Amino acid sequence: MNPAKRLAILHTTPVTIQSMASICARLLPGVRVSNYLDDSILPQINAEGGISPSVRYRFQSLIGVAAASKPDVILSACSSVGGMLEEARALFSVPLVRIDEPMAREAAKRSGSLIVCATVQSTLGPTLDLIHRSLDGSRPVEAMLIEGAGQLLSSGDREGYLQLIASRLGEAAKYDTVVLAQASMAEAVQRIPEALHDRFLTSPESGIGALRERFGL
Numbered sequence: 001m002n003p004a005k006r007l008a009i010l011h012t013t014p015v016t017i018q019s020m021a022s023i024c025a026r027l028l029p030g031v032r033v034s035n036y037l038d039d040s041i042l043p044q045i046n047a048e049g050g051i052s053p054s055v056r057y058r059f060q061s062l063i064g065v066a067a068a069s070k071p072d073v074i075l076s077a078c079s080s081v082g083g084m085l086e087e088a089r090a091l092f093s094v095p096l097v098r099i100d101e102p103m104a105r106e107a108a109k110r111s112g113s114l115i116v117c118a119t120v121q122s123t124l125g126p127t128l129d130l131i132h133r134s135l136d137g138s139r140p141v142e143a144m145l146i147e148g149a150g151q152l153l154s155s156g157d158r159e160g161y162l163q164l165i166a167s168r169l170g171e172a173a174k175y176d177t178v179v180l181a182q183a184s185m186a187e188a189v190q191r192i193p194e195a196l197h198d199r200f201l202t203s204p205e206s207g208i209g210a211l212r213e214r215f216g217l
Contacts, residue, residue: 005215006032008071010062010085012042012078015158015184016204020077023208031215036066043154045080045122059084060091067094073214075099075207077183079118082126095214099183099207100130107201108134112176115142119149119165119182127181144172153184166191173199183207 007028011017017035024033041062044055059081066074075097076085082098089096107114108131116131118124124143131141146168152161165188172178173196180186186202 004030004032006034006069006071006073007211007215008034008036008066008069008074010066010074010076010078010081011035011037011039012081013037013039013153013184015153016077019187020183020204020208023204027205027208027212028215028217030217034066034069034071036062038062042078042080042120042122046120046150049121051084056084056087060088063088063092063096067092070094073097073211075211077204079127079130079181079183079203080120080122082130097207097211098130100127100181100203102206102210103179103201103203104130104134106206107131107177107179108136108138110177113142114139114177114179115144115172115175116179116181117144117146117165117169117172117185118180119146119153119161119185121145123181127179131179142175144168162188162191169200170196175199177201 009020014037038058041055041059045051073095077099079100085096085098116127128141128143146165149161149164165185169192178200180202183204186204189197189200
C-alpha cells in the first residue's frame with residue numbers, strides 16, 4: 001500500500017484552521033493534513049509595520065518544524081508572510097506554496113478594473129506585489145483597507161468581522177474583479193447578493209484546489 005500523501009499548512013491565526021480543514025477534506029481526499037500555528041507573527045508585523053528579523057526567524061522556524069514531519073507540500077495560509085515564504089524556498093527542499101498564488105494568476109487573466117481588499121495593512125503590500133508581478137504592469141490595481149475588521153478578528157468577534165467585511169464588499173463590487181487578500185475573509189462573500197459573487201476571488205478554494213495536481217488527484 002502506498003503511504004498517504006501529506007500536506008502541512010502554516011497558519012498565523014487559528015481562524016483558518018477549521019475552514020481550511022473542511023476544504024481539504026473535500027478537495028484533497030486521502031491527503032493527511034497537519035496544521036502549524038504561530039499566532040504571534042501577524043500581530044507583531046502589524047504592530048511594527050513590517051517584518052523584523054525576529055519575525056523572519058520565527059516564521060522560518062515554523063517552516064522548519066513543519067518540514068521535519070516530512071510532508072509532500074507545505075502551504076502557507078497567510079498572505080502577509082508570502083514574501084518570507086518565497087525567500088525560504090532557497091532554504092528547504094520541500095515545496096513551499098503560497099495559498100494566494102492561484103488567485104493572483106486568475107486575477108491577471110481577467111480583464112477590466114481590479115481592486116484588492118484586506119483587513120490589515122500588512123496583507124495589502126504582499127498581495128499587491130504578487131498581483132502586480134502576475135499582471136507584469138499591464139494595468140493598475142486599486143486597494144481597499146477595511147479598517148476595524150482586524151481588531152474584531154483579534155478580539156474573537158468572528159461574526160462582527162465577517163459582517164463588517166460584507167458591509168464594504170458592495171462598495172468594492174463596482175470593480176470588475178475584487179481580490180480578497182486574506183483567507184479569513186472568504187466567508188464574507190456568502191453575505192452579499194449572489195449575483196455579485198462572480199466578481200470576487202478568494203484564496204482558500206483556489207489555493208487548495210491547485211494542489212490536487214501535485215497530489216495526483
